[in-house]
Amino acid sequence: MTSAFRTTRRTKELLRREIPGTAGVLADPHDFAAMRRYRTFPFQDHTRYLRHLEDHLRTRTAQGMRTSLALFDPAAYAEYCAELGIDPDSIDSRARYTGELAATGATLPYAGEPLPQLLPLLVEETGRQAVWDTAATRLAEAGTCQECGADLSHTAFALATQALKELLDGLGDGTHHLVCSIPAGPPPLLAALRVTSEEGRHSLAESPSLTFCTVLAAGIAHRTPGGIVSRSTRPEPRPEATTPHDTVRGWTLRDGWPEPLTAAQVFTAYCTDAETGDPIPPEPHVDHTEGFPLTRPPETHHC
Structure with a gap:
């Protein structure tokens, strides 16, 4: 039996123990390096670790076994073990933490895709889940209206949903x-949403739209400042244009409702570095246009 064969077989055995049904993936080399301090963590090279992991996942898929992927965070894992009083230098502890991720965290199903293709999506989904968790907590803290007793979180979410619908209807085909941004401590809450609209029908994913509305609702409920920026690509370029033009619009949250920015305000906001305040050259083929008014429901004046 060759040394390479023994190494491959042992790696597969270790991966079977590490992956009970959900694979906690160390997508970042720095996170991988942090796990190497544990004696029971058997992997030495991040690239080889990902290659062996992908081989193992494909084998499970070929055998009809379903596997989901979750992002493994070494710092959160250490905190988890400290809270429960369990040994972090243990395969069983890692499997237990991964099981918690499967139940409460962001996961993606694995269906044989190359890991380099899937990992960016997993990182994005994990970030989206974290934003939703924070926004949902912030929204729940709104409580009830002291004047009418209404549930402010419920009211604010309904208003956010209506605002999004009006935005999409007003933006038209394309x-x-x-992007919705709400200050909630460093860093601000950011939710991005991609929508394809055609003849009044809007195609959008459920999870990103839920996160977008939750972030917007948190700003509405707490009357915080914030804003929405849209960037739209027309389905066809203008006759005189050789390339499609993008149109950027903007709104600012004022008294719990999105109010349109002027074209000059949109240009300034879009062409200014958020960290340094320095101007950024405008992109070619991009029109900076004023936002359009959204119908303010009567509830925003009372609650």
């Missing part, structure tokens, strides 16, 4: 990328 591909739209919307």
